[in-house]
Amino acid sequence: MTLPFSVFEDHLRLSVRLTPSGGRDAFxxxxxxxxxxxxxxxxxxxxxxGGKANKALIALLSKTFRLPKSAITLMSGETARKKILRIEADPEDFEITFKRLMND
Structure with missing residues (x-):
C-alpha cells in the first residue's frame, strides 16, 4: 500500500484532502x-x-492517532481543500495505525 505521508528525520508530512461541512468527522x-x-x-x-474546519481536522487526527493536538500543525493549505500537515509522531506507530484505519 502506498501511503499519503512522507517520513522525515524528526516528523511526518501527511497530505489530506478535506471536505468541510461534510456532515460528520471521518476518513x-x-x-x-x-x-x-x-x-x-x-x-x-x-x-x-474562521479556521473551524482545520481545527476539527486536527482534533480528528489527534483522536484517531492518539496524539496531542500540539503535535499536529498545518504546513500549507490553510484555505484550500488540499493540505499538508506536519505530525510529530513515531513513524512506525503512525503507519501501523494508518493501515489499520484504512482496513476498517
Missing part, C-alpha cells in the same frame, strides 16, 4: 490525484469559516 480512504499524488480523504462537520 474516507485514500484518493489518487491525476498527477499520482496520494491524499487522505477526510471530512469534518465544521464549516470552513
Amino acid at each position: 474516507d480512504g485514500v484518493e489518487v490525484a491525476a498527477d499520482g499524488t496520494l491524499w487522505l480523504k477526510a471530512r469534518v462537520s465544521q464549516p470552513p469559516e
Whole structure:
C-alpha cells in the first residue's frame, strides 16, 4: 500500500484532502490525484469559516492517532481543500495505525 505521508528525520508530512461541512468527522480512504499524488480523504462537520474546519481536522487526527493536538500543525493549505500537515509522531506507530484505519 502506498501511503499519503512522507517520513522525515524528526516528523511526518501527511497530505489530506478535506471536505468541510461534510456532515460528520471521518476518513474516507485514500484518493489518487491525476498527477499520482496520494491524499487522505477526510471530512469534518465544521464549516470552513474562521479556521473551524482545520481545527476539527486536527482534533480528528489527534483522536484517531492518539496524539496531542500540539503535535499536529498545518504546513500549507490553510484555505484550500488540499493540505499538508506536519505530525510529530513515531513513524512506525503512525503507519501501523494508518493501515489499520484504512482496513476498517
